[in-house]
Amino acid sequence: LKASPARPGQKSIGSNCKGTKLILKTPKGTRDYHPPEMTVRRKVFDKILDVFHMHGAVEIETPVFELKEVLTGKYGEDSKLIYDLEDQGGEILSLRYDLTVPFARYVAQNRIGNISRYHIARVYRRDNPAMTKGRYREFYQCDFDIAGSYDQMLPDAECVQVIHQVLSSLDLGDFVIKVNHRKLLDGVFGACGVPSDKFRPICSAVDKLDKSPWSEVRREMVDEKGLEADVADRIGEYVKLNGKQDMLDALKSDERLKNNEDAQAAIKELELLLHYTSLLECDASLLLDMSLARGLDYYTGVIYEAILKENQNGEDADSGPTSKKIKKKQEGEEEDEEGGAVGSVAGGGRYDNLVGMFDAKKRTVPCVGVSFGIERLFTIQERKIRQQGIKIRSSCTSVLVVGAGKGMLEPRLALCALLHKSGIRAETSRKMNPKFLGQLQHAEEHGIPVVVGVGESEVQEGVVNVRCTATRQETQVPRVQLVAHLQQLLPTLEKL
């Protein structure tokens, strides 16, 4: 097995013999995953699944495309990034843009009252890709959502706990989980004098604070969205705030917010969230941050976003120093939902009205969830592996059956069949008479822990040679005892 390159070049072949131009590449913003990358990915998925299973979540899957009208009116101006299928006579379809809207459709269609589900699948956005940063047009999302009527802040705290547990388990270094509340933002907007029909546009402007300085966001509010300058300035005072209970205490006694129902209700919810996350021991990395707004319109309560402080190898998420805290994203990159800023790896919040949009009687089911931006996590893991020069085993063969001398094909095949029947992962060369040293080298290169060897004399004596690849130690074992011998030997060797 020849290892494939970690970063394959996309080749554009000038012309083939027939004179037609043949372009050999994956579509823009997409990539192939090679075996070592798949191995890393499986491990990342397994750790995430372990956490989801901790919370009693069940798995669902929905189609990769939905009726276009299911997606219509759910993503605001991001709708332009939706991939449509060609009308080939039949239904009008679009590729899913996230997993949240299909989930809401699923809950409504099946009249589900409550469910905690996870869904790991790829979503599609006609965005400007930045693939070295893990930003693709086709990318995995890993979603955990709790739908159903429960007591205040308990599912919300559980989602924060899930983020905390996943990021701790993936060992990506320090992270911060920024938390805010849409009703607190609305309360602030109202108290500062924003007309209520401008709440969402002004919220979108605040959302840009993770990549633009206040001056630029203020300009958007005043020049583009027609806000009075003093209203914008008042907002500017609030979005600077962050902290924990101290911030909530300050807001509780804030003159402007004192009589604002939205704000006071949100503050109470956030206090409860702090209390529960403390009991769940996942509050250490939590930071209330008034500048967090999240892109999509459908959030109705608590919102959160997890940000890696820096990459583990001292390599910052961005290249080079910038005057801004986080470098400004390139144009067209604004619309990324699973975490706006570079360094953001998870995000989510409460969306209590989305299911109702799919129900004729507007029956709704309150929901809260979190989405992990897996591609970004892979990119970081892959960088780490490249930099540390770690060799990844992509196959998991336990035993290589080799022949010494010619004419050993038949005993080799028979040995493989014997081992397979006992569930032992054994392979042998697909050549009639492979070179002996070449076979041993294959075992070493691919990290296959045990080599079982047969030659003419072994066949005659009914024995095999069992060689440990790491120590090069050899033992002769009767063929009839081979399976038992390996079943004892392998568990120790495979832990190495």
Add this chain to the structure above:
Amino acid sequence: LKASPARPGQKSIGSNCKGTKLILKTPKGTRDYHPPEMTVRRKVFDKILDVFHMHGAVEIETPVFELKEVLTGKYGEDSKLIYDLEDQGGEILSLRYDLTVPFARYVAQNRIGNISRYHIARVYRRDNPAMTKGRYREFYQCDFDIAGSYDQMLPDAECVQVIHQVLSSLDLGDFVIKVNHRKLLDGVFGACGVPSDKFRPICSAVDKLDKSPWSEVRREMVDEKGLEADVADRIGEYVKLNGKQDMLDALKSDERLKNNEDAQAAIKELELLLHYTSLLECDASLLLDMSLARGLDYYTGVIYEAILKENQNGEDADSGPTSKKIKKKQEGEEEDEEGGAVGSVAGGGRYDNLVGMFDAKKRTVPCVGVSFGIERLFTIQERKIRQQGIKIRSSCTSVLVVGAGKGMLEPRLALCALLHKSGIRAETSRKMNPKFLGQLQHAEEHGIPVVVGVGESEVQEGVVNVRCTATRQETQVPRVQLVAHLQQLLPTLEKL
């Protein structure tokens, strides 16, 4: 958690409050997978992966869509079933139709010399769906392929072995693996007097023998494809043949084939295949069958298809008796690649020229592989489960933490945090003061093996009650010993 219905109705809601018509369904030929179905599917995948890993296979993943030109000219008349994406300014894309062509593109693009890879992913075909039979427009394929130059028939025999191992492991009842060889078919066609430019069309006609009687196939050959009647009759004599070495012996001494190089070469290869599959102990269900032709043009050597003899529950794959061996498929269903006939669950063969179609210098890599039609396997498993009334656990929670009396939320959350830190899957109600009996009922309904209970007195004494759901036996355990106690208790209980 409310269990979702096994077969959700697709609801078309007349009109919502705003008067717009809202259709709540998945696109034609697609379905949602509910939690119990996902559980079944994960188990099926795991068993298949175990087999692939036995053979040293590594995993890759490619994008769900390819440049349209990558797919062009690979599927013959089936190309009309390809889903195209809308031209939204940019590249012209199509959803993948199978995993084989993207694999060939991958091998060529990355200049890979040899690889044994598997790929589990959904493919897309604008076919006439027959969903109760497991025939969808979006469906999983589970592919194992060996690319590289090896000795004759060794990779081919391994693919047959993989089919044998997967189907045995899935316990689906008796199956037959039909095997043929494209060069043997071509040899027969040549010897019977078919002009060589008609080999592929005549081969396509033979392919229909799994669902049409000879008289109909003969009519197609003569009336539609312009074959002489006596040539067709000669072919008719050959496609009746099946067997093992006996069939090959008959063909070896056949007057017409004696001097036909293609046929004699193919016979030698099939003899070798019989020999190797015998050594690999996977020849019991193998049957050489001259009527097997496979749909796609790209096969160049050995071809095979696995067919379940009947469903395990005595329920035949088809409903009702028919005069033909296998019921004729409905119009539009002909184009299914992972197994034409109802009952067919895997298929594949050798395709030595496909990689070369992507290489400017026509450098090729010989390939052989097998594709499992997973949706069909799921459908059978799901039927089995429904009929046997088996209850499937979709979540895998080990411990439900319950409170007796009011005010137990905080100790419950703290206990969950404690258990999670030791990797124990523990959940608790998301209500402040859930009813005690309701909590116990939840544990019983969801098969959660252990309930850990706290009330006011337990909190004061620093103990908890550990209740085994199956036996209803209770033990009082000091809180500090809870983790150790559960770590000893759970492995036994979870095996039940």
